[in-house]
Structures are given as C-alpha cells and as structure tokens.
Amino acid sequence: MPRGLDHIVHAVHDLDAAAALYQRAGFQVGGRNVHPWGTHNRIVQLKDFFIEILSVAEPEKIVPHRPRAFSFGAFQRDFLADRQGLSMLLLQSHDAAADARDFAAAGFGDFDVFDFARDGRRPDGSVAKLAFSLAFAVDPASPEAGFAVCQHHFPENFWNAAFQRHDNGARSVRAAVLVADNPSDHHIFLSTLTGVRDLSSSSIGVAARSPHGDIEIMEPVSFRDQFGLAPAAPGEGARFAGLRIAVDDLDAVERLWQDHGLAFSRRGDRLVLPPQVAFGASLILEPHGPM
The missing domain is CATH 3.10.180.10 (2,3-Dihydroxybiphenyl 1,2-Dioxygenase, domain 1)
Incomplete structure (x- = not known):
C-alpha cells in the first residue's frame, strides 16, 4: 500500500523567529514542545499533514547514532551545522515495525523502531496523550536528506480541525x-x-x-x-x-x-x-x- 506524506521537518536555528515568519505568512503555529533528546519544535497542522519547525535547543542531550539506532537529534544537529531548511520527510505508517523490516530487506536502513510519547494540548487547554513510532530509511546516495515513516498511536488526540484553520486558507x-x-x-x-x-x-x-x-x-x-x-x-x-x-x-x-x-x-x-x-x-x- 502506498504511503502518503505525514510531516516534514523544517530545521532552523531560532525556533521562535521561524514560527513568527510562518505566522506572518498566515499560518497558525502551535506552542513550543520539548523533546528529551534535545530538540524543540512548534507545529503547523494541515489536513493529515504537519510542518514540524524544529531547533536543537539542548545539544548536550543529543545521543549519537549507534548500530541499529538512528539518532533523530544528531541528524538535525549535523544538518544545522551547514544550513537551515527542510531536513527530513516522514511518511504515514500503519505498522512502523513492518515498515522497518521492509527498509532493512531492501538495504535502505536496518534500524530499531524509535518509540516516544509526550503530552499535547487540545484547543481548550486540556492535556492529551500523544505517542509515535518512527522507522527510519536511508538513501545511501543522499546523506543530506532524512527519511522515515511515522505511526500515530493516538491520532484522535493529535489531529484537530481547530489547529488547521489558517488565515492564508x-x-x-x-x-x-x-x-x-x-x-x-x-x-x-x-x-x-x-x-x-x-x-x-x-x-x-x-x-x-x-x-x-x-x-x-x-x-x-x-x-x-x-x-x-x-x-x-x-x-x-x-x-x-x-x-x-x-x-x-x-x-x-x-x-x-x-x-x-x-x-x-x-x-x-x-x-x-x-x-x-x-x-x-x-x-x-x-x-x-x-x-
């Protein structure tokens, strides 16, 4: 089954300045989210797709790549050492473990699935549990572009029409x-x-x-x-x-x-x-x- 687009990472040095640019361009931008591995993000949500504006805010927390472990934070840090811009594309997944096996069999990455969870906020301010599983894929010919698939475990808590209303339509x-x-x-x-x-x-x-x-x-x-x-x-x-x-x-x-x-x-x-x-x-x- 073809995998559609889930989200793209826009890696920047100044998270709030980039968010302000998106707001000037007519997008609704969410608040700051903190990851335990050193990156922070703010999200622009569209229908079934989002832009993850991201910065490396706490570099001391980034873990290195290891055998069978792709470090999301290390990839973004290394990308930002050279430039800002779109760094990684993540596609929709219904079974990240199965997708990881497919990528390994094809020779495009042999990594364990990366699972993580965080609290999110609904428009009314209440807390919603969010959890994701990522399976990374590597194009050996393209070291400057990151790829993965993303499985949402509580999609009903993440996607919200109230966050998808933008002044620019x-x-x-x-x-x-x-x-x-x-x-x-x-x-x-x-x-x-x-x-x-x-x-x-x-x-x-x-x-x-x-x-x-x-x-x-x-x-x-x-x-x-x-x-x-x-x-x-x-x-x-x-x-x-x-x-x-x-x-x-x-x-x-x-x-x-x-x-x-x-x-x-x-x-x-x-x-x-x-x-x-x-x-x-x-x-x-x-x-x-x-x-």
Missing part, C-alpha cells in the same frame, strides 16, 4: 520537492520508501504520486524553471528544496503577504516564499483543486 500538502543532479539515481529508494511501484518520469525528473501528497525529485534547472528559484548550493545526492501547499484563494494570500511585508514572487498560479525569507526553505502556495 492553507488546506493540505501537495508535494515535497527535492533536487538532485540525476533524479533517476534515486528511483529505487523512492519506490521503496513510498511503496509506489510505478513512479512518474518526465524531462523534469521522477515523482511518487501517493493518495496523500507527492514526492518530486527534479534537476536544479527544472526547479528554477518551475519556481523561479535557484536551489541551495549543490550537495551530495538528493536534497529537499521546497514544499508545495494548497490554499483556498491565492489572490487573498497575495494580498495578505503584501500587507505583511513579505518578499515573495508570483509564478502564474503559485506564490513562492524564497529560502532567504523562509529560513532556508522554499514555501510554494497553490490553489486548492486539480493542477
């Missing part, structure tokens, strides 16, 4: 976009990660079309042609470059961003908030509906 995720010099080099990994056997291939690159959001890998020149942006300096393998989000009314978002003094560009039916504004990420807003 954001509704859902369309796609996570990566750039790579040779997108086809990542075809087998992308298929294994997503469970999508028949990937879409074109002159732009390759894409996995899932029932809930896509993953697109394109050449840097194609990214520039599509979104009017030069991606970050070339690195090794595939690297996250942008996030495409569907909104209700693009013209209304344009007025909102103008009123809030944001530096952005319009590319046809897309509004693009560039990485120099959006803490290393390209945020791409598009009309809700067929594209």
Whole structure:
C-alpha cells in the first residue's frame, strides 16, 4: 500500500523567529514542545499533514547514532551545522515495525523502531496523550536528506480541525520537492520508501504520486524553471528544496503577504516564499483543486 506524506521537518536555528515568519505568512503555529533528546519544535497542522519547525535547543542531550539506532537529534544537529531548511520527510505508517523490516530487506536502513510519547494540548487547554513510532530509511546516495515513516498511536488526540484553520486558507500538502543532479539515481529508494511501484518520469525528473501528497525529485534547472528559484548550493545526492501547499484563494494570500511585508514572487498560479525569507526553505502556495 502506498504511503502518503505525514510531516516534514523544517530545521532552523531560532525556533521562535521561524514560527513568527510562518505566522506572518498566515499560518497558525502551535506552542513550543520539548523533546528529551534535545530538540524543540512548534507545529503547523494541515489536513493529515504537519510542518514540524524544529531547533536543537539542548545539544548536550543529543545521543549519537549507534548500530541499529538512528539518532533523530544528531541528524538535525549535523544538518544545522551547514544550513537551515527542510531536513527530513516522514511518511504515514500503519505498522512502523513492518515498515522497518521492509527498509532493512531492501538495504535502505536496518534500524530499531524509535518509540516516544509526550503530552499535547487540545484547543481548550486540556492535556492529551500523544505517542509515535518512527522507522527510519536511508538513501545511501543522499546523506543530506532524512527519511522515515511515522505511526500515530493516538491520532484522535493529535489531529484537530481547530489547529488547521489558517488565515492564508492553507488546506493540505501537495508535494515535497527535492533536487538532485540525476533524479533517476534515486528511483529505487523512492519506490521503496513510498511503496509506489510505478513512479512518474518526465524531462523534469521522477515523482511518487501517493493518495496523500507527492514526492518530486527534479534537476536544479527544472526547479528554477518551475519556481523561479535557484536551489541551495549543490550537495551530495538528493536534497529537499521546497514544499508545495494548497490554499483556498491565492489572490487573498497575495494580498495578505503584501500587507505583511513579505518578499515573495508570483509564478502564474503559485506564490513562492524564497529560502532567504523562509529560513532556508522554499514555501510554494497553490490553489486548492486539480493542477
């Protein structure tokens, strides 16, 4: 069964400053959450998908990678040593243990499942128990991009329509976009990660079309042609470059961003908030509906 998108990590140095940028862009941003392994986050929740704005706030608590143990905190710390931006994509999972076995059998990571829990807050301020299981996957050709699947054990306590109301009318995720010099080099990994056997291939690159959001890998020149942006300096393998989000009314978002003094560009039916504004990420807003 194909795995849809669950959330993406936006790693930043200053968590509250990045959250303020998202708020200026019209997103509702949750409060600060503290992880025992040294990272803190704030969440932007869409329908069945969220953006995890994350910083390494307590580096002394980060544990190193070990055999069969992928360290989420160490990966984010090392990513932030070089840049800010989209660092890791997590897909939906109904059985993280089974997914971990699949990744190991395919040669894309042999890690124990990472289980953790924390308290969350409902809109009325009451406490709700949250628990997750992560199974990590590694594309050996792409050390700068992290991947995992996420199983929610109390999804009814996490997803809440009240948190999904945004001034910019954001509704859902369309796609996570990566750039790579040779997108086809990542075809087998992308298929294994997503469970999508028949990937879409074109002159732009390759894409996995899932029932809930896509993953697109394109050449840097194609990214520039599509979104009017030069991606970050070339690195090794595939690297996250942008996030495409569907909104209700693009013209209304344009007025909102103008009123809030944001530096952005319009590319046809897309509004693009560039990485120099959006803490290393390209945020791409598009009309809700067929594209």
